Amino acid sequence: MVTVGVLALQGGFAEHLGLLKRAAHYLSIGREQRFVFDITEVRTPEQLAACDALVLPGGESTTLSLVAVQSGLLEPLREFVKISKKPVWGTCAGLILLCEEASATKRGGQELIGGLDVKVHRNHFGRQLQSFVQDVDLPFLTQGEKQKGAPFPAVFIRAPVVDQMLHQAGSPERTIEILAKYPSNGEGDDIVALRQGNVFGTSFHPELTDDVRIHVWWLDQVIKALPEN
Template identity: 45%
Template sequence: MSNVRPVVGVLALQGDVREHAAMLERAGARAVPVRRPEELSELDGIVLPGGESTTMSRLLATFDLLEPLRERIAGGLPAFGSCAGMILLAKQALDGRPDQHQLDGLDIVVRRNAFGRQVDSFEGDLDFTGVDGGPLHAIFIRAPWVEKTGEGVEVLARIPDTGDAGAAAARIVAVRQGTVLATAFHPELTGDERVHRLFVRVVRDT
């Protein structure tokens, strides 16, 4: 494996940009902000941060990033989205605005704000396929969940099916399809860089 740090962009239009950049650096990548289409050509991978998906969708179009980013992901650029980033990467988003743009990076259907409003944010531990060291502590903030997955989509994590989970029991909250990963939660906020290390490995192996 090369010791050269891969260059991973963080979409820097809105959301948890600094938090993702810090975690990527700890995970062995060189993190750079991305705001212009021409910056995409310099990347080995890209992260779409948590934030507000409709705002990020509009800004992608405003900054002429929507089609170039969609094309690069379709061409094999590794991508990782958390929360709003998962929504943007999905093929379809339910309960969104009709004019919201999708990047079509994952063959999944997601439901926006599936767990409820801001006051319904919560934390919990998840078993996560592909990382060592035991369960991940996950922070959910107005989070989506995955309603449906297509062929080739690997489920990495679900909400535990416990008595108090209610409608959220066993819901899919992390997926991978090829070189594209997404989580409904915010690993950039926990101080645990294992998900980012997994993504950096994907970038290195691509």
Template identity: 60%
Template sequence: MTAHSRLAPAAATLVVGVLALQGGFAEHVSLVRKAAEQIAAAGGARVEAVEVRTAAALARCDALIIPGGESTTISLVAAQSGLLEPLREFVKVLKKPTWGTCAGLILLSEQANATKQGGQELIGGLGVRVHRNHFGRQIESFEAGLELPFLGDGARFPGVFIRAPVVEEVLEASEPKGGVSVLAKLPGRVDKMRPGVSQASTKDGSGDIIAVGQGNVLGMSFHPELTTDSRIHVWWLREILRLR
């Protein structure tokens, strides 16, 4: 056996797609690339970020981000592009890591309230019901320093909320099975609850559910892509690489 043949094979590149139909996809691509540089500098695997607009591009991906934007528009364009069913297969059949922010959280939920007339197609994957535009109109957008225990560093994250949804109920009896983990809440904003919205997310008095995970799927109400802080992207990529 030669010295060369004893070398361990190089780790395969992790290809991370960002759904690029509408919304903040360019910002996510930028932060994935920034996070990839940090991971590579620490001796980790190579990560490549690609924009996804077709089923062929999606098929190349090991993981996917669905960005913030207008969930109804993203859903409509995905359906018209023949991407809706491949997206559902990616998330719910192939069970590849998928992360949705704001509009992405809505699309990855099994149910959504306050949709536009006629409703909208969802991808699903998270056994939750969300309430669209929970915190109000765009002029009511706000930023908040968030405590995100899963990051493990104790420093607050700059949460940007723009017409943001909230997880109003965990659907315990719904598919997919496997249990929804609440990863973060936003305390002190229960006064913003709209009339008729379920109190399930706030009944323990600790605030609105703004980040959840279930199996391969992660969803967040806020916009990490609209900051320069790459910590969540680094954490998510490292979790994927750890489980490969």
């Protein structure tokens, strides 16, 4: 049994739950039912402690951090990510929470979980009305395959981007892998997907599409991270 939680304090947790269940069903086919996934909502420290992996959904990052503090979840979340080093995936607001620093925060700042040695810029692409869908190439979904996969329909809603790499230690687990970029209007490209050790983040919302590929890929990474593997 592999227990995968979705932080269900605010935001798009229901959509993640639905795609994770579809992805788990896909992975169960052809694996001789070796792994059984329990996809569950997480609202308390006790529920978090039962999880082998966790998704932090999109939503409003300031609200998510405030409710996490009020629920007694902030420190357990930090321990889950930084001490236990269990697989964690953050989308949009979830990505913001998983960064060590954030710019363009509201007055007084906000509490972050951390885990990614980067600084993120909130609402990089503008307000809600400036949301858009854009096909993005995600090479990590097709590693080892000869043919290039179809672009992913990335949904950007008040999306953040990584705008600064912070100091990294020399250990391999602290190496930041840039997994996808999106062409910016200025200089260079914006980082919209990255991984550092057990922490994976995307600026966009895969859960708001019918494309299950990223959820399948991430659950496969969770399996590979299990002690017996």
